[in-house]
Amino acid sequence: MEDELVLLKKNKNPIPSFIRNYTFPHGMKIEGVNFSALCASIKSDKKLDLTLIEIREGASLSGVFTTSQTRSSPVRWCEDIFGRRKNKTLSGKSAILVNSGNSNTFTGELGKRAVEKSVEAVSKNLGCEKENVFVASTGVIGEILPVDKIISKVPDLCEKLSPNSISQSAEAIMTTDTFPKGVCANVIIGGQKVSIIGIAKGSGMISPDMATMLGFIFTDISINEELLQESLHKSVNQTFNNISVDSDTSTSDTVILAATGTVPGLHISKSEDDGYSEFLEALTSVMKELSHLIVKDGEGATKFIEIRVSGAVSEYSAKKVCQSIANSPLVKTAASGEDPNWGRIIMAIGKSGESVERDRITIKFGDILVAEKG
Incomplete structure (x- = not known):
């Protein structure tokens, strides 16, 4: 058998060429997904630190999360939501709210309530069920999340939603990252073009299962939700779970995959269907490139x-x-x-x-x- 694990050594030398040569892809978008981002002053540097992602009604969603025993309140919320999705059919649009600068980890009951308040604000302003709102936080551990700053910005986030703002979302989820990370790919299935795009963040505390990383992947294919979850697990195990910078597993790792089903006349319901293997290969390729970008951006990294x-x-x-x-x-x-x-x-x-x-x-x-x- 063969396996691969990617390693970077931390150092404070100049930025290596494998980072300087990277450019965030221009024009990445998926029909049925909208993005917005702004500064909620969670970080001290006044940079973008809050993003909202809106996903059309009827989309399939899947997620994988850290195995840490001290995982964050947002991770626990998302795990619970995905557990409930297995038992009932949810209708309406979905949303993902992400903040950087504070991981809302080891914050007790206050952290749990912060998640609930954030979810309620998104549900009310975007018009979706609470069970369809996912949250993620990344940043400092052990500090109380300033949830009022987040709630006050939700109306603005909803108003700014656009299919063309994924690069701002990629920037808003950064912590010690030195550049926003995005990847896109297309694959032809049944004569139709299927697109896959993704953004991720991560630089330190990188050694899965999984790592201090957030990843959000989107595709326009129509696919059974159970099969989508299976596909995500397979791809994560070959990509994000095979990287290392510092051998430390984080408390906040989250990867969410959404399939909007907007490619006309194309649906995959089981792994034996025509085109599934091509889709899985393309999905794994996108996630592998994202995982490599995380390693290349390891804090002070000079070797890949x-x-x-x-x-x-x-x-x-x-x-x-x-x-x-x-x-x-x-x-x-x-x-x-x-x-x-x-x-x-x-x-x-x-x-x-x-x-x-x-x-x-x-x-x-x-x-x-x-x-x-x-």
Whole structure:
């Protein structure tokens, strides 16, 4: 089996070329999704820090969240909402409200009430059911969320909604990120063009399941909601759950995927349907590129490394070895110092906890063979 885990070492050197060469895609939009963003003064720097995303009625939604035992109040709200969606059919439009600068984590009953007040404000002003309002927060842990600042801005957010404002939303969800992250892709299914777009944030506390990251993905395909959830899980496990910067799992990780169903005459109800494999491949591609952008924007990062393990007994085993290498401080310092010390790779493999046939290990740096046959 093969697995891949992407690693970046923190350093305070100049911004590397792999970040300088990135440009946020122009004109990203999906029919049935509107965006707005503004400054609610949650951050101290007066930058955009609050965004609202409106999703048309009839859309399918799915979500995955952090496995942290100290996860935030917004994460718990969203988990509860998705749990309820399994038991009944919800009608009307949906919304996602996201703030940066404060994660609303470890804030007790006040944090829970802040979520409820935010949801109520969006429901009232946008005209949607509370069960259709999702929230996410990212930023400082342990500080009370200034929810009144958020509530006061909801009417303005609703008024500013536009299909052309996704770049502002990408900027509003940033914390220690140095640039907004967005990716788009198109795939032809049944003669029809299907579009997938996504935005994400993340820079520190990156080592899933999942990472200090938020991701919001949108597509115009029509797809069964249960299958959409399955697709999201598959893609997350191959992308966002395979990155590492600092080996710390966050309390706020959220990825939400929405399918608006606005491509005429095209619907996927099961994985065996024509076009599903193409859709899943395109979805995974978008999420992989987003996950790589997060790693490349690791706080002070100067190195972007892909670790590939082949010949493992299972995908799980390969991933364990990858994680052991990627999260090793000694491997990181070698990479940062551009020292090809392959002995540290051997050390990390050995401590992974996986069964290893020592005399069959081969190590390459790119195409350069540095060790083989033990």
